[in-house]
Amino acid sequence: MLSCKQTIELGSKNLDTVLAWHQRLEMKLHLMVCHNCRRYIKHLRFLQKVIVSIDKQDSNIHLSEQARERIRKKIFSK
Amino acid sequence: MPSKTEKPEDWLDDYGDMLYCYALLRVRSEATAEDLVQETLLAGFQGFEKFSGKSSVRTWLMGILKHKIIDFFRKNRHEQTLLKESDLGEDLLAHQFDQRGHWSIELLEWKTPDQHLSNKQFQQIFQQCLSRLPQRMLDLFMLRTIDGVSSEDCCDILGFDSNNQLWVTLSRTRMRLRQCLEIKWFSNS
Incomplete structure (x- = not known):
């Protein structure tokens, strides 16, 4: 049986790559009996959602007028 | 055209x-x-x-x-500061798990998390949590999770030795972010 620590590392790895079948099985077995790990995995999925949504937000970051001028000079002088 | x-x-x-x-x-x-x-x-x-x-x-x-x-x-790969053991959250691991690797804390249930996504305060807290990460962790997290750069390319670009090192780092990054959000947001909301 996997420990919780091993399970959550696999849970994270599962977001980045395809796990081997035995790893998936071991993870599932552990999750069946461990509510804390189930929560953790849910939280990880939520984090992924947040990071994607943060990236898509209309942001209030703008090029300053000075920066815009500097860029304009450089790109139009070539 | x-x-x-x-x-x-x-x-x-x-x-x-x-x-x-x-x-x-x-x-x-x-x-x-x-x-x-x-x-x-x-x-x-x-x-x-x-x-x-x-x-x-x-x-x-x-x-x-x-x-x-x-x-x-x-x-700029060579100028990047390498991650230290402490960056990888060894202390956080020790705090969260007992010696056999089982949880020693109870995780909170994050109620209706999707509702928080559009909350400006939540977004600020999340940005704060991101900015507390060591630069290299954040670089990796952004490249891999938002930009979808492959693990191999991430290793190459950021100078990680192996995929395994990369996965462990990503896992610890998420752990730190999760912990930060739980403390700064979900335990108060």
Whole structure:
């Protein structure tokens, strides 16, 4: 049986790559009996959602007028 | 054919902020982000002849910027500070798990998490949590999870020795973010 620590590392790895079948099985077995790990995995999925949504937000970051001028000079002088 | 309404001389006004914002979120230096926007626009001017018009100019310019950012990371690989044991959250592990690797804390249930996504305060807290991460962890997290750069390329760009090291780092990054959000947001909300 996997420990919780091993399970959550696999849970994270599962977001980045395809796990081997035995790893998936071991993870599932552990999750069946461990509510804390189930929560953790849910939280990880939520984090992924947040990071994607943060990236898509209309942001209030703008090029300053000075920066815009500097860029304009450089790109139009070539 | 590229649309006639897209005049390269308007790109700075039309897409400058978008490109800058994207770059700044990743390189975290205003000067570098500004340079990247400039290089992207220049490359766009030079390549516009070859632009097929299959995608929008916006998407096309973003594609150029992504390559420029990756090049930037690759060039500066040797200047990046290596992660220390403490960055990987060994102390956090010790706090959360007992010696057999079982939880020694009770995780909170995050109620209706999706509702928080559009909350401005939540977004600020999340940004704070991101900014507490060591630079290299954040670079990796952004490249891998938002930009979808492959594990192999991430290793190459950021100078990780192996995929395994990469996965462990990503796992610890998420652990730190999770912990930060739980403490700063979910335990108060």
